[in-house]
Structures are given as C-alpha cells and as structure tokens.
C-alpha cells in the first residue's frame with residue numbers, strides 16, 4: 285500500500301461567520317476543486333506547526349489559536365490521505381492567495397454549493413450541522 289499523507293487542514297472562520305475557501309490549482313492532485321487551506325505535515329513537525337506554516341505560505345494568515353475539529357482518512361485511487369482538520373477563529377492579517385490560487389470568504393450556510401474533493405463531504409456536513 286502507498287504511504288498515507290498526513291495533511292493539516294484549517295477551517296478558518298472570520299467575525300462575519302464566513303469560511304475561507306481556496307481553489308486548488310489545476311495541475312495539483314484534486315485540481316480545480318475548492319479546499320480548506322492547508323498542506324502536508326513535514327517530518328519533525330507537529331500538526332499545529334504545519335497548520336501555522338501552511339496558512340502563512342498559502343493565504344498569508346497568522347494563526348494564533350486552533351482547536352481540533354475532525355480527522356478523516358480517505359483513499360483516493362491515486363493517493364491515500366489523512367486530513368487533520370482544525371478550527372481557527374483567531375488569526376491576524378488579510379487573506380491573500382499567495383500561490384496564484386483563487387480564494388473566497390463564503391458564508392457558512394453557502395459552503396455546500398462549492399465543489400470539494402470527495403474526502404471533504406463529512407467536513408462540510410459537520411460544519412453545516414455544528415457551526
């Protein structure tokens with residue numbers, strides 16, 4: 285079996301109760317789909333460290349606090365992932381797509397209208413049910 289990729293994922297909510305979505309660039313795995321920003325946890329890095337690093341690199345946000353939200357294991361035909369999802373309500377700076385990707389602040393109740401990777405279904409359901 286392939287190695288499972290450990291991914292730190294942030295559900296970032298602002299004071300207007302909007303969630304930050306980013307569009308995965310076309311050439312990437314699951315390209316063209318909307319995602320919650322985040323990326324791979326590197327060797328010798330904690331999930332929290334990865335989350336802080338990735339959100340700065342990808343969307344220019346400085347995360348000051350995060351809480352675990354859910355953990356999803358999903359096998360795509362070509363990639364096995366573990367999404368370690370955290371809720372972020374405390375951050376500073378203006379969100380900006382640092383890798384030429386499109387980003388959008390979306391009202392919580394509207395996120396179901398976006399096209400996410402298959403693994404994200406339970407995340408969207410939990411957000412709609414609990415947030």
Ligand SMILES: Nc1nc2c([nH]c(=O)n2[C@H]2C[C@H](O)[C@@H](COP(=O)(O)OP(=O)(O)OP(=O)(O)O)O2)c(=O)[nH]1
Nearest residue numbers: 291293313314319320321322323324363365401403
């Ligand atoms: N960030 C993020 N990744 C997701 C989501 N849903 C989902 O299936 N994934 C998958 C897609 C990818 O296979 C993997 C994330 O890996 P990635 O390649 O984007 O990682 P990365 O940002 O560290 O990028 P890199 O190291 O390749 O430059 O997780 C999601 O909501 N957010």
Ligand SMILES: [Mg+2]
Nearest residue numbers: 321322323324
């Ligand atoms: Mg990424």
